[in-house]
Amino acid sequence: MTIINFTPMSALLGGALIGLAAAFLLLAQGRIAGISGIAGGIIYPEEKDSMSWRLVFVLGLILGGFIYQWLGLGVGVNHIQAVADTPLLITGGLLVGIGTQIGTGCTSGHGICGLARRSPRSLIATLCFMGSAIVTVYIVRHLSGAV
């Protein structure tokens, strides 16, 4: 194992912004900032569920991306792009959609919000997706010789 490209300060700051955003959504709206759940309610709405706050939050996520690029905070923002081949991107996107709906949450809902509430459910979910993601990268990078 070799450690590369380590940038802990911007990561801590960005993480704190994410935590602050999640806390603010809870304080103002009483809602959990679980992105897969928020998006899922737009893509396939449940009955008697309000849609407008979901749309506005997702709009904000994209707006935040624009502001980040506009501020020029990231050195070499232009280099940020997808790195996997198209078939892997499609398979990955599909599985992320399916898995987060079956598992009722993703990195934000379980990882940031659920763990903050000390939910055992979220702890197990987080261990499961971290574990399977690490194994997947190991297989793709070190066993298949693809990337």
Next chain:
Amino acid sequence: MSNLIRLLATLAAGTLFGLGLGVSQMIDPAKVLNFLDIFGNWDPTLAFVMAGGLAVNAIATPFILKRQRPLLAEFFRIPSKLEVDKRIVIGGIIFGIGWGLAGYCPGPLITSLSFANLDILITFAAFVLGTLASRWVLAHGKN
């Protein structure tokens, strides 16, 4: 008016969240995959994203939940389920495989739409399709 304030507050939360995903580099799949590659050339950076997010949120959440109600809504909508079941394990594993293949989890994927890039659009379309299909099955299935 109160409706407008509520939507503006939600927009602010979403924007701050997206900005955080940018600043933390969660939106860079190369960085994400290097973080997950603990047996290769490991970039531990993203552990600090979770640490930062969790620290702030874990301190704030108990104080917020002590309130009778949120500032701009009638009541808190917190997942009541705490127990572990099969769904959480299976779903978590499937999500992790997808995350490890493409390097995108849902938040960064949506924020990355701001790059207006075809690869990201394709990944997002696949995510929407997977979400749609699984929610349909979950809503119509007997389980």
